[in-house]
Amino acid sequence: MMTGKNTTSRRRPRWYRALTATLAVLAVLVAGGVLFANPTTGVADADGAQIVESGKTQWQYRDDNQQPADGWQTSAAVSDAAWKTASGSFGAKNGQIADLGGGMTPQVLLNQYINGADGDAIPVYYFRTTFDAKDIDAIQAITGEVAYDDAAIVAVNGHVVAEFDNHVKDGTDPIYGTTNYGGSNDSAPKTATFNFTDIASLGLKATGNVLSVELHNGRATSSDIYLDVKNVSFTYGKAADTVKDASLEIGATESARNFNWLGTSTNASFVEIAPAAGYKEGDAFPESGAEKVQALQSAATREGFMSNKATVSGLAANTAYVYRVGNDDAWSDPAVFTTGNFGSGASFSFLFAGDPQIGASGNSDADQAGWQATLTNAVNKLTPNFMVSAGDQINDKGAKEDGQYDSYFAPKELASLTQALTVGNHDNGSSRYSDYFNVPNVSSLGATSGTGTQSGDYWYVYNGVLFMDINSNDMNTGNHKAFMEQAIAANPNVNWKIVVFHHSVFSLANHYTDSDIQSRRNELPQVFSDLGIDVVLMGHDHYFTRTTMMEGANPVASETGADANQVVDPAKGQVLYLTADSASGSKYYKTNSAVVNAMPTWVAAQGQSNRPTITNVTVNGGKLTLDTYYTDSADLEKLDTFTIVHTDQNSGDNGTDNNGSDNNNGTDNNNGTGNNNGTDNGTGNNNGSDNNGANNGSNNGANNGNNNGTGNGTGNGTTTGNGAGATAKPSTSTGTKGGSLPQTGDLIAPAFIAAIAVVGVAVIAAALVLKNRDRQVR
Incomplete structure (x- = not known):
């Protein structure tokens, strides 16, 4: 009988089985993505690991002197074959890869010239890469480092997160979004970092986010171009609570102040205020001697923030106060403000600032610097008691809005300078206006859709002067007339009546021929004359203009003979109008072509020098003077002056301290917990509902100070409202998550790799030993 080998029951040697098992485990780890991550899309881990790294991240780029189609900064994929792909630093020097200075040599050669060989340099290059984002609610910041030559603008999902030399030579x-040359034109690439914290504005999603860079060449004859995005990372975790954009604002009388701020804390928040005698900058806040006023709090439109409003009344005349806002989760830095003379007829001065409009130039940093310079120079030279804004605090609604408000509030002077705000057309239509500001005696009349309850017409009395600020975005003249009639009726014994609004009816630039301006010009002046208004202050047209005295829309030759800069005892119904130019220098308008050859007969003074200006208004009994200055130097060169004298009033120095005696019968609306809808006792108007929708009742909280009558002058008459009202609180994510897979294109941690390698080597060695023993046994 024939015999053969049994092939079905023989077991493999032990060394073979051990080696096979080891290789199988390693195969599973590799296939499962443990050792290597997907190399095509960046992934941010929850510890803040990079989503972009120099030399590893794959970039799509255009160096063909063509603007990409719309969506290149927002679409997860682009289909145009003109996009090239590479990783590394990018650049060229005289058409070659070479050191551009500082050891910066590009890894990827860019096409440097429009015609491909020499001649004019390409002005703009476009770069994009995509990335995923995990645990978006826990992201606190996006940070990065960029080396560039000559200008670079970095965006996430189309929202700018960093600008480096974004300007023409x-x-x-600004050059962002244009095909213009521009930037630093330095001899070597520059390196800069950024830290962007307004994460909510980026519209992050789990996958398909776009990081883009627009790179500009300095000039057509530029010898080089360079970009190296060294790293971009997310920072995760719950950030410490913060207070932003604290605003010291006008109260119903000279002895009151309103306060507004944004904060991330949802706990009860306060104004703490104390006399500043002995306090020096840098000292600890004198908490033990401070009055504490709880704020009305509601959810702000700005993601993760609450809007806080409070009122302090019963302040003493000629007294310095130190204050802070917030709570023990986060306090603002202490700041000091000083009250002035109190009482009807007492002298005071205020600044009138035309359209700061941060962002109007396209460069918010430059606009902020101009705004800062104006306030620094004006406050140092003129020492005003408060400031009135003509409106258009910011330029853009939407993604850029909060950043522009941050820039508006950035000047340190605003922590000590009381403000009175006006709704401009660029502020209008966004509820953020009501989130950031807190005005007294606000009416539902004049309020505009989407702008919130703070957008209504409002009034206040300061030392016997009635100020009425109307929202001219509301084109209903009847509303404004009714409001002013009620405010005047509530304050019959004032010495002067001043109206402030945004859309100038007597100006000479771009808006002179606008149909809506013509409509206002046809209606409002007669109302002002009928109501006995003395002065009207306006903005909007970014061009300084002062009228003659006006009766309705008709000029009157009322300036006294030898002095055309003064009028004495103008007839009732005669009104002076002044339109302010830009206070920040963010935007100027030229003379309208319709008037360039023949000025209207109502023009007394006008000019456009493309220089920032501000007007200082001094009221001293029966004498009111408006001095307008250029603010681009500390000396404040004077542009114009005009004085109105009422001889039936004492026009001498009425600096008497009346210790808070006020002729104002109105109330502050935002003076405590509960609802922001307090009734205007002076006008009898319903002040509308809270724009945040959290509190729907009227604020009938008792006033515990002396807000509605004679101030006690001691600083102790603080008031808090006791209205009930629910407070809306946003949901927040806290904590830091970990345990994510490694980022794109990277090996996992070297220690883990080493551990795997050691285990593998050990198992293989053991298998060889077993193999040798098997041989010996056989």
């Missing part, structure tokens, strides 16, 4: 005009 030797100028300030």
Whole structure:
């Protein structure tokens, strides 16, 4: 009988089985993505690991002197074959890869010239890469480092997160989104970092986010171009609570102040205020001697923030106060403000600032610097008691809005300078206006859709002067007339009546021929004359203009003979109008072509010098003077002056301290917990509902100070409302998550790799030993 080998029951040697098992485990780890991550899309881990790294991240880029189609900064994929792909630093020097200075040599050669060989340099290059984002609610910041030559603008999902030298050569005009040359034109690439914290504005999603860079060449004859995005990372975790954009604002009388701020804390928040005698900058806040006023709190439109409003009344005349806002989760830095003379007829001065409009130039940093310079120079030279804004605090609604408000509030002077705000057309239509500001005696009349309850017409009395600020975005003249009639009726014994609104009816630039301006010009002046208004202050047209005295829309030759800069005892119904130019220098308008050859007969003074200006208004009994200055130097060169004298009033120095005696019968609306809808006792108007929708009742909280009558002058008459009202609180994510897979294109941690390698080597060695023993046994 024939015999053969049994092939079905023989077991493999032990060394073979051990080696096979080891290789199988390693295969599973590799296939499962433990050792290597997907190399095509960046992934941010929850510890803040990079989503972009120099030399590893794959970039799509255009170096063909063509603007990409719309969506290149927002679409997860682009289909145009003109996009090239590479990783590394990018650049060229005289058409070659070479050191551009500082050891910066590009890894990827860019096409440097429009015609491909030499001649004019390509002005703009476009770069994009995509990334995923995990645990978006826990992201606190996006940070990065960029080396560039000559200008770079970094965006996430189309929202700018960093701008480096975003300006034309030797100028300030922005170049982002244009095909213009511009930037630093330095001899070597520059390196800069950024830290962007307004994460909510980026519209992050789990996958398909776009990081883009627009790179500009300095000039057509530029010898080099360079970009190296060294790293971009997310920072995760719950950030410490913060207070932003604290605003010291006008109260119903000279002895009151309103306060507004944004904060991330949802706990009860306060104004703490104390006399500042002995307090020096840098000292600890004198908490033990401070009055504490709880704020009305509601959810702000700005993601993760609450809007807080409070009122302090019963302040003493000629007294310095130190204050802070917030709570023990986060307090603002202490700041000091000083009250002035109190009482009807007592002298005071205020600044009138035309359209700061941060962002109007396209470069918010430059606009902020101009705004800062104006306030620094004006406050140092003129020492005003408060400031009135003509409106258009910011330029853009939407993604840029909060950043522009941050820039508006950035000047340190605003922590000590009381403000009175006006709704401009660029502020209008966004509820953020009501989140950021807190005005007294606000009416539902004049309020505009989407702008919130703070957008209504409002009034206040300061030392016997009635100020009425109307929202001219509301084109209903009847509303404004009714409001002013009620405010005047509530304050019959004032010495002067001043109206403030945004849309100038007597100006000479771009808006002079606008149909809506013509409509206002046809209606409002007669109302002002009928109501006995003395002065009207306006903005909007970014061009300084002062009228003659006006009766309705008709000029009157009322300036006294030898002095055309003064009028004495103008007839009832005669009104002076002044339109302010830009206070920040963010935007100027030229003379309208319709008037360039023949000025209207109502023009007394006008000019456009493309220089920032501000007007200082001094009221001293029966004498009111408006001095307008250029603010681009500390000396404040004077542009114009005009004085109105009422001889039936004492026009001498009425600096008497009346210790808070007020002729104002109105109330502050935002003076405590509960609802922001307090009834205006002076006008009898319903002040509308809270724009945040959290509190729907009227604020009938008792006033515990002396807000509605004679101030006690001691600083102790603080008031809090006791209205009930629910407070809306946003949901927040806290904590830091970990345990994510490694980022794109990277090996996992070297220690883990080493551990795997050691285990593998050990198992293989053991298998060889077993193999040798098997041989010996056989």
